Amino acid sequence: MRSPKDFFAPLALGAPAPVREIPVTPSRMIHFFDPGNEKMAAKVPDLAKKVDVLLGNLEDAVRADRKEAARAGLVAIAKANDFGKTQLWTRVNSLDSPWVLDDLITLVTEIGDKLDVIMVPKVEGAQDIHYVDRLLAQLEARAGLTKPLLVHAILETASGVANVEEIAGASPRMQGISLGPADLAASRRMKTTRVGGGHPGYLVRTDPVGDDLTAGRTTYQQDLWHYTVARMVDACAMHGILPYYGPFGDIRDVVACEDQFRNAFLLGCVGAWSLHPVQIGIAKKVFSPSPSDVAWARRVIAEMGDGTGAVMIDGKMQDDASVKQCRVVAELADALAADDPELAAAYDAATKEALG
Numbered sequence: 001m002r003s004p005k006d007f008f009a010p011l012a013l014g015a016p017a018p019v020r021e022i023p024v025t026p027s028r029m030i031h032f033f034d035p036g037n038e039k040m041a042a043k044v045p046d047l048a049k050k051v052d053v054l055l056g057n058l059e060d061a062v063r064a065d066r067k068e069a070a071r072a073g074l075v076a077i078a079k080a081n082d083f084g085k086t087q088l089w090t091r092v093n094s095l096d097s098p099w100v101l102d103d104l105i106t107l108v109t110e111i112g113d114k115l116d117v118i119m120v121p122k123v124e125g126a127q128d129i130h131y132v133d134r135l136l137a138q139l140e141a142r143a144g145l146t147k148p149l150l151v152h153a154i155l156e157t158a159s160g161v162a163n164v165e166e167i168a169g170a171s172p173r174m175q176g177i178s179l180g181p182a183d184l185a186a187s188r189r190m191k192t193t194r195v196g197g198g199h200p201g202y203l204v205r206t207d208p209v210g211d212d213l214t215a216g217r218t219t220y221q222q223d224l225w226h227y228t229v230a231r232m233v234d235a236c237a238m239h240g241i242l243p244y245y246g247p248f249g250d251i252r253d254v255v256a257c258e259d260q261f262r263n264a265f266l267l268g269c270v271g272a273w274s275l276h277p278v279q280i281g282i283a284k285k286v287f288s289p290s291p292s293d294v295a296w297a298r299r300v301i302a303e304m305g306d307g308t309g310a311v312m313i314d315g316k317m318q319d320d321a322s323v324k325q326c327r328v329v330a331e332l333a334d335a336l337a338a339d340d341p342e343l344a345a346a347y348d349a350a351t352k353e354a355l356g
């Protein structure tokens with residue numbers, strides 16, 4: 001392990017200095033596309049106006065015989081477009097694959113100045129981040145980059161979950177972590193066959209009434225991902241990086257997708273992945289606080305003055321701790337509204353009504 005004194009030193013001569021704070025820019029949806037798929041690639045310039053993050057995926061979901069085409073497609077798309085404030089990320093192939101070395105060398109060399117974040121799949125522990133960290137520094141130095149690339153880990157192995165705190169703190173490049181429920185389920189030998197979401201068999205049942213064990217017993221489906229998301233959120237918060245729910249594979253079930261995203265939002269995640277255009281609006285809705293919550297948060301902040309003491313608002317006690325929660329919501333709303341006049345107007349209208 002590096003000495004804390006060296007934590008922010010560049011890992012190669014000529015590499016840019018690591019960032020001291022992870023930039024918090026909107027990343028409510030990380031929109032996945034296959035850069036080697038012509039139909040999807042054609043939609044990218046238009047999609048860039050609707051999403052916070054565009055991610056050119058090179059890993060799973062790209063066929064083995066299309067890996068080079070995906071990599072070349074991403075280089076071409078990045079060179080041909082200026083996405084403005086929309087971030088451009090990539091997911092490279094896993095560190096044990098035959099493609100990842102060329103992914104990193106090509107992308108950093110060719111479009112390192114256009115990429116914001118490199119997502120690394122199947123991270124097992126800090127050693128994986130250390131490997132990528134040093135290699136990126138060497139490549140950045142060679143390419144003459146002035147801004148360091150950030151790294152995002154996918155939490156999708158049992159070992160990764162066991163080591164999530166050390167992964168989150170492994171490098172100043174660490175931008176965030178996403179839950180990878182599909183590979184994680186396989187790694188844990190869970191008996192699910194889905195990409196995220198719940199399972200009707202994972203439930204609790206109310207107690208029996210009398211001797212009849214079958215009648216009148218309501219069941220409640222439980223969230224398979226609660227434990228992992230909560231652990232991931234704590235690890236990220238501890239290290240000042242950002243947690244994300246990952247993919248929801250049942251594209252048709254927009255209702256359950258919204259529920260899963262909202263669970264993650266309420267637990268502290270800042271965004272989720274959109275795998276299909278239909279999921280973009282869901283993520284935008286869920287990961288932007290609602291106007292009524294923003295109005296309430298602003299009202300509590302206003303009534304709490306310097307933020308200390310206790311007051312009663314609409315029958316509810318507010319004190320130093322509740323005003324801190326309200327600041328989280330209000331600050332997120334302000335950051336999102338800064339680039340979204342429609343959202344800003346909705347927040348202001350609700351606040352006006354709440355404050356009278």
Ligand SMILES: CC(=O)SCCNC(=O)CCNC(=O)[C@H](O)C(C)(C)COP(=O)(O)OP(=O)(O)OC[C@H]1O[C@@H](n2cnc3c(N)ncnc32)[C@H](O)[C@@H]1OP(=O)(O)O
Pocket residue numbers: 031032033034039040041043047057060061182183195247251274275276277
């Ligand atoms: C477990 C994990 O690792 S998850 C991450 C990896 N997986 C992915 O990245 C999957 C990304 N998404 C996809 O591949 C596709 O959305 C699929 C395969 C799920 C569905 O694709 P389709 O069957 O083409 O869906 P559908 O017919 O509804 O698509 C409608 C249009 O949207 C396009 N489209 C679909 N998904 C996307 C996308 N993610 N980005 C851009 N355009 C898309 C299609 O090309 C199609 O275009 P067209 O109207 O010009 O024909």
Ligand SMILES: CC(=O)C(=O)O
Pocket residue numbers: 060121154156179180181182183184195246247
């Ligand atoms: C997100 C991802 O890669 C997975 O669920 O496996």
Ligand SMILES: [Mg+2]
Pocket residue numbers: 060121156180182183
């Ligand atoms: Mg995976």
